[in-house]
Amino acid sequence: MKKFMKIAALVLIAAIFIGTFVFLYQKSQPEEVSYQILKAETKDLVQTTVATGKIEPRDEVEIKPQISGIIAEVYKEAGQTVQEGEVIAKVKVIPELGTLNSAESRVRLAEMNGKQAETDLERMEKLYEGKLVSNEEYEQTLLAAKQAREELQAAKDNLEIVKEGITKSSASFSSTLIRSTITGLILDVPIKVGNSVIMSNTFNDGTTIATVADMSDLIFRGNVDETEVGRIREGIPVKITLGALQNMKFDATLEYISPKSTENNGANQFEIKAAISVPDSVTIRSGYSANAEMVLQHAEGALTIPESALEFSNDSTFVYVLTDSVPVQKFERRQVVTGISNGIDTEVKQGLKAGEAVRGLKIEK
Known part of the structure; x- marks a missing residue:
């Protein structure tokens, strides 16, 4: 029995030893590595x-008052269309006390001068009828009376303007009625009845009554990096994709490239503008975020391989060309000359032929 136990123990130890040796041997052997096989193909390549x-109207106007005061009426709201000259709001004038006193004083003085001029004219007419004065003296007195009447009317009109911002004789040209200066869509009406508004002057831009834009003439405004701006030019076609309408693309034409760069997050960028063609059936709102795709370079019938097959070393580019696949894959490292790339495929100008297979990414087991 003891002899049997010894033999079993020796067999077990030997099995463990052999199993460990086989395991370590297998681990020490290099794993067989497989790669994707990619072929060089001829196709048209576009970079x-x-x-x-974002999208914005070419013509966007801020409507501002020509007088200061308080909003008395608002006749339009955002989203409505408006014609040039149409009234958007009405301003009630709050006269400044000093200006009001000055205007009232001017009226009183004009009335006094007017009464005196009329009295002088009555006297002169009696003398003129009696042929006691010359025609010249009578005409001078008559002219003075007419001037006094005009001055009185001007003083009264000025007082009306100070009080109401309008005169009865010029109601159709009232500056208290805020009118649109263009035909278009009202984008915003930031004021309400009772808000104070001021006219623009040297020290202030004035209160915006409404923002009006011609939404039939839209442009894309964006930025291009300085590394690419040299390869685009005015007049090239542009494809516009909107964040709000991702399943649609719109044709556009590049019409402006800024001659001066602006710094954005440490990078120099150039502003561009492109005119968009929008079908009548599509509604685009001002401020939509958008992307503009432009062609930098294109190559017809170019020999291409996936960019993942390239190996870059210093200033040189290499590929691994398949030379054998049985029993294992074998590759030859070869230098190539590349051309343009669209981020997925790259043009190969020299070093490779159509149909040759190259090594791609490693296949994970």
């Missing part, structure tokens, strides 16, 4: 760049 920005 593009994408500029981010």
Whole structure:
């Protein structure tokens, strides 16, 4: 029995030893590595760049009052269309006390001068009828009376303007009625009845009564990096994609490239503008975020391989060309000359032929 136990123990130890040796041997052997096999293909290749920005109307106008006062009426609201000259709001004038006193004083003085001029004219007419004065003297007195009447009317009109911002004789040209200066869509009416408004002057831009824009003429405004701005030009076609309408693309034409850069997050960028063609059936709102895709370069019938097959070393570019696949994959490292890239495929100008297979990414087991 003891002999049997000894033999079993020796067999077990030997099995463990052999199993450990086999395990360590297998672990020490290099794993067989497999790679994706990619073929060089001939296709048209287009390199593009994408500029981010937003959609806005070409003509957007802020309507401001010509007088200061308080909003008495608001006749329009955002989203409504308005014609040029149409009234948007009405301002009630709150006269400044000093100006009001001065205007009232001017009226009183004009009335006194007017009464005196009329009295002088009555006397002169009696003398003129009796042929006691010359025609010249009578005409001078008559002229003075007419001037006094005009001055009185001007003083009264000025007082009306100070009080009401309007005169009866010029009601259709009232500056208290805030009118649109263009035909378009009202984008915003930031004021309410009772708000104080001021006219623009040297020290203040004035209160905005409404913002009106022509939404039939839209542009894309965005920025292009300085590394790409040299490869675009005015007049090239642009494809616009909107964040709010991602399933649609709109044709546009690049019409402006800024001659001066602006710094944005440490990068120099150039502003661009593109005119958009929008079908009548589509509604685009001002301020939509958008991307503009522009063609930088294109190559027809180019020999291409996926960019993942390239290896970059210093200033050189290499690929691994498949030379054998049985029993294991074998590759030859070869230098190539590349052309343009669209971020997925790259043009190969020299070093590779159509149909040759190259090594791609490693296949994970």
